[in-house]
Amino acid sequence: MRSSPRSRLSALLAGAVTVGALLTATATPAQAADTPLRDLGTAKGKVIGTAVTGSKLTGTYGDLAGTQFSSLTPGNAMKWGSVEPTRGTFNWTEADQIVDFAEAHNQQVRGHTLVWHNQNPNWLTNGTWTPAQLSTLLQNHIDTEVGRYKGRIAAWDVVNEPFNEDGTYRPTLWYNGLGVDYIANALRWARAADPDAKLYINDYNVEGVNAKSNALYNLVSSLKQRGVPIDGVGLQAHLILGQVPSSFQQNIQRFADLGLDVAITELDIRMNLPSDAGKLAQQKADYKAVTAACVAVARCVNLTVWGFTDSDSWVESTFPGEGAATPYDANFQPKPAYYGISEALGGTSNPPTGACRATYTVTSQWNTGFTGNVVISCSGAALSSWRATWTFGAGQAVTQAWNAVCTQSGAAVSCANASYNGTVPDGGSVSFGFNGSWSGGNPVPVVTVT
Numbered sequence: 320m321r322s323s324p325r326s327r328l329s330a331l332l333a334g335a336v337t338v339g340a341l342l343t344a345t346a347t348p349a350q351a352a353d354t355p356l357r358d359l360g361t362a363k364g365k366v367i368g369t370a371v372t373g374s375k376l377t378g379t380y381g382d383l384a385g386t387q388f389s390s391l392t393p394g395n396a397m398k399w400g401s402v403e404p405t406r407g408t409f410n411w412t413e414a415d416q417i418v419d420f421a422e423a424h425n426q427q428v429r430g431h432t433l434v435w436h437n438q439n440p441n442w443l444t445n446g447t448w449t450p451a452q453l454s455t456l457l458q459n460h461i462d463t464e465v466g467r468y469k470g471r472i473a474a475w476d477v478v479n480e481p482f483n484e485d486g487t488y489r490p491t492l493w494y495n496g497l498g499v500d501y502i503a504n505a506l507r508w509a510r511a512a513d514p515d516a517k518l519y520i521n522d523y524n525v526e527g528v529n530a531k532s533n534a535l536y537n538l539v540s541s542l543k544q545r546g547v548p549i550d551g552v553g554l555q556a557h558l559i560l561g562q563v564p565s566s567f568q569q570n571i572q573r574f575a576d577l578g579l580d581v582a583i584t585e586l587d588i589r590m591n592l593p594s595d596a597g598k599l600a601q602q603k604a605d606y607k608a609v610t611a612a613c614v615a616v617a618r619c620v621n622l623t624v625w626g627f628t629d630s631d632s633w634v635e636s637t638f639p640g641e642g643a644a645t646p647y648d649a650n651f652q653p654k655p656a657y658y659g660i661s662e663a664l665g666g667t668s669n670p671p672t673g674a675c676r677a678t679y680t681v682t683s684q685w686n687t688g689f690t691g692n693v694v695i696s697c698s699g700a701a702l703s704s705w706r707a708t709w710t711f712g713a714g715q716a717v718t719q720a721w722n723a724v725c726t727q728s729g730a731a732v733s734c735a736n737a738s739y740n741g742t743v744p745d746g747g748s749v750s751f752g753f754n755g756s757w758s759g760g761n762p763v764p765v766v767t768v769t
């Protein structure tokens with residue numbers, strides 16, 4: 320595949336150790352022995368991202384955000400209304416938090432978004448501005464925000480949602496005040512403020528070939544012809560169950576053929592609630608189809624979900640009666656949709672129909688020590704003896720175990736059943752515990768059961 324500086328960076332990062340978030344003493348996530356999506360993505364030359372809420376980036380949410388994804392998009396934190404609620408008074412707290420977290424986890428950040436008609440501060444929306452004033456306000460906003468994060472943002476959604484469904488321009492504050500040139504000017508100002516950031520126009524309902532995506536296509540063609548800086552298009556992909564457009568891949572390809580990168584920027588696939596096994600299976604197929612379309616086109620560089628857990632999605636509050644749109648359920652368990660993404664990225668077909676898996680939990684933690692608990696459970700399979708193995712990621716050591724016989728060599732831990740608990744029946748589980756030592760960090764390892 321063609322290799323941009325960013326994709327070379329992500330390839331380099333593929334070899335880097337992913338360090339999980341420092342655990343609190345509370346419950347920690349069930350860790351299945353699945354290859355993280357970010358690693359599968361790297362092997363295919365794709366960056367795999369999620370939108371996040373900064374205040375949630377701890378515990379299980381933080382652990383999954385940090386280990387499964389190689390890109391973060393602030394769901395709201397970088398919008399104008401968030402960063403400058405009062406004219407001249409800035410609040411970068413959440414945006415900084417997300418960028419810092421991303422850097423600590425070897426992740427890219429997609430900046431979202433500089434020019435939009437929604438989530439602007441009241442002082443801006445309610446003001447009366449001459450075109451010259453409006454233009455200066457917009458330029459200053461772009462200079463300030465892009466400049467603040469210069470060198471730390473892989474790509475900016477510079478202009479968000481400029482089109483109506485029929486492909487005409489949306490009559491926004493910007494279009495009405497400045498005419499269509501607001502788009503070219505915003506891109507130029509963003510380029511000037513951070514020459515290394517990739518610059519995108521991002522919209523929804525442009526995933527298939529249709530009037531709206533034709534308008535986007537015509538716009539970016541003309542921008543490129545005129546020498547306006549534009550690096551990519553973002554196809555948001557807020558989809559409905561069973562309705563992945565059949566022309567998705569063809570549409571990605573035509574933008575790629577213009578010499579642009581394409582990112583799937585806000586993928587979610589909503590269904591009527593309650594969910595059931597049939598809907599979740601369809602959702603898996605849909606996530607797999609979207610991911611496969613991106614995998615098939617080299618210049619589709621990033622696939623980002625708009626929230627990775629159903630407990631952090633915009634869908635339920637916006638579409639009453641609909642939801643369950645993301646790859647993880649509200650308890651942070653991967654749904655079939657997760658495995659749809661994973662399979663399209665070349666991961667193993669999971670969850671296995673019959674399997675025994677381990678859940679590793681830190682049940683308590685103090686200054687230098689912690690207690691861990693591992694549950695081995697079987698479904699559609701059974702064991703007459705077992706061994707759980709993992710590799711500690713931050714120098715932890717098992718000091719004492721019960722209900723298993725554990726040995727450790729370097730970072731590698733191996734725990735075999737005790738004489739009395741080797742049997743795990745189909746539908747049943749056993750557990751063992753241990754005390755360990757840690758310092759600096761105590762990330763949750765991935766446990767394999769054999």
Ligand code: 9MR
Pocket residue numbers: 394395437438479523555585633
């Ligand atoms: O996820 C965002 C949600 O928390 C906000 O309430 C909403 C307000 O418009 O914006 C959501 O994100 C939107 C994104 O910024 C642009 N594309 C559509 C997304 C879903 O509305």
